[in-house]
Amino acid sequence: PVTLTPATLEERLIEFGSAVCEELRRMPKDFVGAHLRRQLVRCATSPAANYAEARGAESRRDFVHKMQVSLKELRETLIWLRFAHRLGGQKVAIGRLAKECNELIAVFVQSINTVKGSTVRP
Secondary structure (H helix, E strand, O other): OOOOOHHHHHHHHHHHHHHHHHHOOOOOOOOOHHHHHHHHHHHHHHHHHHHHHHHOOOOOHHHHHHHHHHHHHHHHHHHHHHHHHHHOOOOHHHHHHHHHHHHHHHHHHHHHHHHHHOOOOO
């Protein structure tokens, strides 16, 4: 298995956010599509920036908090991807993005659990 270093996780988050943005360009241009684009562009790009902040955290508590913010944004992204899947997104592309989002969620849950020594639900 490939080791997921902090730098490779950050790059993966940037790639994920970029891929979501690229897919958003294909969404319908109607009111619903515009709403989905606005929501997704915010929450899908946020985890990379929040993770960068976590990497520079001043304490363990600060690190966990910033990781939890990234996790929250990933979970929100997954919900909006599910809406996009049902409301006009390209099914294969949206499915691929949702799979990656689920994998990133799992990485963040595991990382938070490791640092906290407790269990965060997926």
